[in-house]
Amino acid sequence: MSKLVIVGTVAFDAIETPFGKTNKILGGAATFIGLAASQFNIDASIVSVVGGDFPQKYLDLLSNKNIDISGIEIVKEGKTFFWKGKYHNDMNSRDTLVTELNVLADFNPVVPKNYRNAEVVMLGNLHPLTQLSVIEQMECKPKLIVLDTMNFWMDNALEDLYKVIKKIDVIAINDEEARQLTGEYSLVVAARKIHEMGPKYVVIKKGEHGALLFNNDNVFYAPALPLEEVFDPTGAGDTFAGGFAGYIAKTGDTSFENMKKAIIYGSTLASFCVEKFGTERMESLSNKEVQKRLQQFKNLTQFEIELT
């Protein structure tokens, strides 16, 4: 079993979907990643920053999931990062209504000493230079560094983003971001171009259409579980990434075959995340429920064909 370092936001979200709306609730990339990774009973540490307004109960919630929160800085006089968004009827697109960076504006991540030898690093969506700083604090070369990012940084900090991309092993981005990053419509060609930028593994998330894993000529396709209803997509991508990184940390195996399983775990966990608002579903999720849904994934995708 390996240690996992997670860097990303711990935040307040306010969400509006066709099914309802919330006040400020617990959110943030690192929160969702941590909750997903906690399913694997590994040593995981979140590196983040919150303000004095951040409720102790949220910190306790993470601690109670065995997540090390010593790397979450609390800026007493500051306010916690806040995001407010509204999903359209198709749930595939959303408008950001409010983004208040608050304490995130001056965030200097500090990886706890006892996690600087972690073998797996999960860089949640943040400024590329913040992500880079975490990599530089590691005392041993990690077995696997996984990067999440988004189009915002391609628009506003592309050169910095290239620097991070050069140093990581797995990039996890969505299809539109892969197209923007490479200027290629074909995801196969886009993945090849991203390989050339550095990452040996490219994960392209396609939302309700699943996710692709590329490693040069090897490709794996995990569908998303067809759901009757997507209640709230917030955090699904982070949950996917957290499931992926958590499974790799748990098994300590970075082979392509094992990454396939990590993708399936990520998809499985993400399928729960969208069932309720925010982190609600992930907070109560049991291993028994996960195992049952993994069986559904097998039924969904596995077939027997004898070749002649």
Added chain:
Amino acid sequence: MSKLVIVGTVAFDAIETPFGKTNKILGGAATFIGLAASQFNIDASIVSVVGGDFPQKYLDLLSNKNIDISGIEIVKEGKTFFWKGKYHNDMNSRDTLVTELNVLADFNPVVPKNYRNAEVVMLGNLHPLTQLSVIEQMECKPKLIVLDTMNFWMDNALEDLYKVIKKIDVIAINDEEARQLTGEYSLVVAARKIHEMGPKYVVIKKGEHGALLFNNDNVFYAPALPLEEVFDPTGAGDTFAGGFAGYIAKTGDTSFENMKKAIIYGSTLASFCVEKFGTERMESLSNKEVQKRLQQFKNLTQFEIELT
């Protein structure tokens, strides 16, 4: 092994894609379905109509693939159905530039006598009443009737379409058509509503995102093979349907487990169809190539996870 009846257009297509354009070439739903089904060395018959302008070499091409063409009526003084279309850059949408119904306007399908006991019937996209007429000509109840249709008939002949849908076993439509037919965005809910209209099996084609097979609570998801380049999507959906129906006819097995395999064969054949203009790739396709690509599909989708 079962006999297969195919009804649909045998036509001229003129196609423009970002990669080039063609003059009038061989096209039509029944043509693509037939070529796909011919991979299984079954007794298959096309029921269709062409004009006196239809080249003998195209008929020979079908005959040489062991497709029975005695059900293709030739109206000497008439002209063959013609479709001209232009694909947009993303290859997922297209404009129809010309549709000339010609001899199709008065098409009365006649199923050859020795095919009226066929166990599998594949109804390619046509007016619902034409499809219904084929069903009514069958002398024994077929084991499986598969229906393809499109939004055009939902807009213009919905009541007739409902009548056909009630009488068939498998409907194969794309995601937008499933949404239009049911008024439901969620494909899971849409499939359930379509079940209530009659079909026990619902296949929802999602283009580059693959296809879903629903049978009440059973779901199967076959991804499309990620391709470097889609040269010409024309006929891909028909090829998928032809592969599906052909495999069922070959095996005579209509269980859900076998339909999974049929879906994989359909996806595999469709992945070839898009590699060249029109029917070109399907004309030269060998079983060895198909088997090799099936192996790629297995690599793409199969994984081992032990549940606890």
